[in-house]
Amino acid sequence: MTQMALVIDLNVCVGCHACVTSCKEWNTSGEAGSLADMQAYDADPCGTFFNRVQTYEAGEFPFSETVHFPKSCLHCEDPPCVPVCPTGASYKRESDGLVLVDYDRCIGCNYCTWACPYGARELDPKRKEMTKCTLCSDRIDNQALPERDRKPACVLACPTSARLFGDIHDPDSEVSRAIRERGGYQLMPEWGTRPANHYLPRQKTQASGCSTQSCGCGSDGASASGSAVPATGLQGQLDSGRIDLAAAAARA
Template identity: 75%
Template sequence: MTQMALVIDLNVCVGCQACVTSCKEWNTSGESGSLADLNPYDADPSGTFFNRVQSFEAGSYPNADTIHFPKSCLHCEDPPCVPVCPTGASYKRKEDGLVLVDFDKCIGCKYCAWACPYGARELDEARKEMTKCTLCVDRIHDENLSERDRQPACVLACPTSARLFGDIHDPESVVSKAIEERGGYQLMPEWNTKPANHYLPRITTSASGCGSDACSCKGAGTALETPESLESLDAQLEHGQLHLASMATRI
């Protein structure tokens, strides 16, 4: 079965929020819109977003690190949000593996939001309907668009190409190759939801100069990222041990 998904490269994500704004712009005017913006220019704005980027500090000096972590619906292969829906509004499509919401059937009961361990669903306060990332389903299958444009808006907007899109069940796809070559991993696999979206860990390369034995700054208090420290951070990130589960599930 085809399973479309995102693969996000944490090594090059700079937390610029381009994916967030492009997602909001496209979806608020598309099949999923309109998406609420409440008090957008006040001190406490809120609203409906399908995609968010959470940035936080991890580790301690001199091995501190800033992590930019994009988060949206993971389009699980075994989505717990689907069977709990009392009206059948939440469903998983066989043709592309996307988990979607039929707004005409949604009654805003929030059962799916409670069932989702990743906090990927948001109730639109204006419409009183549950919303979520659709991987821009109204773009990716639109034959009126060029092949390049038949991708999610967030993928097209990313200035560092940190977001890849494709079929993870196709071994020749760009996403499958990236997962295999870079050790892509799923978020919180212990939930057994089989998230389709994967993350590529940060990597570093040893180079002569700064950090080498010949470098005058070594041992002088300069913050250096060692492979060991980053491996530890990535292991914690993968298993939600950097307060990611509590931060991301209900933000």
Template identity: 75%
Template structure:
């Protein structure tokens, strides 16, 4: 499918602080919006589980004194060639022609998990209560809502991020903010070896002065 428009997120790993504001705002909006409810099972028990469209994973890399903590937000990447779509036996998983967003039709979904197995990014989750597969929708019910001011027609995670680590726009528009930062700052797609052409991109972490100083001391 040739897309003339492809909406996507660009996530700046250099300024993400792992605060999880994107996670909680996503949960809140989509629990009350058209994609919800995002259920929780036994939320206050010993083994709480729940459905999330967005998660932040935190890693420590390298060894002292070069140790760094990296916060890595992860959600559906809205691939231009999404492997989750052709494996769906009911056609519930589909990619929109008008904006490239990958969605799930809950009325058609049978919860077989084929899409989750096909996705190399682990972006799909089974809603245990409704028994349907769920994923990030880029807040499709929000970004086109005429009831919101135009400045607020962005995914909830983008609006909530306190460090502006999340940008949203059309990566097919060469003049868009997201396209410009991808070019200027070396934005990259996740795991390109899978040839899914993820729409979402990440901006790499910069080498900080502290790390540079530590490297000089070790030299």
């Protein structure tokens, strides 16, 4: 069975939000319908987004790191949102494994939102219908578009190519190779939902260190022999189990 999905490279995501804005623009004018933006510039804005980028500061100065974590529907292979839907509005498409919503059948009961452990669904406050990432199904199915354009809007807009799209069940696809060769992982696999979307981890780097004389941060940085201080940034914290960024992002 085909399972289309995103693979997101956390090592090169710069948090520019191009994926967020392109997603919003395409889906507001596409088959997903108009996505609400109410009081967008007031003190209490309200809007509907399929894709968000959460930013974290991790580590301790001077070895702290900024991490950008894009998150949308993960198109689980065993989606808990589907069986709880009382009208059958939420369903998993057999042809490509996408988890979609039939807006004509949705009654806005929020059962699917409560069932999703990733917080990936948003009830549109104006339409009173449940919305979520469709991986731009109306783009990837559109035979009138050139093949290179039959990809999600977020993938086409990413300036650093941090987002890959393809069939994770095809061992020769770009996404499968990336997962296999770079240690791609699922978000919170302990829930047993088998998320189709994967993340590529940040690469381990050696902290270069700095000197009090050069930057005034108060860190010794390098030893007298010039050797660098061992990496103590985000990846080191993840390896040591001191923080669980993926779980934090999923619950945010």
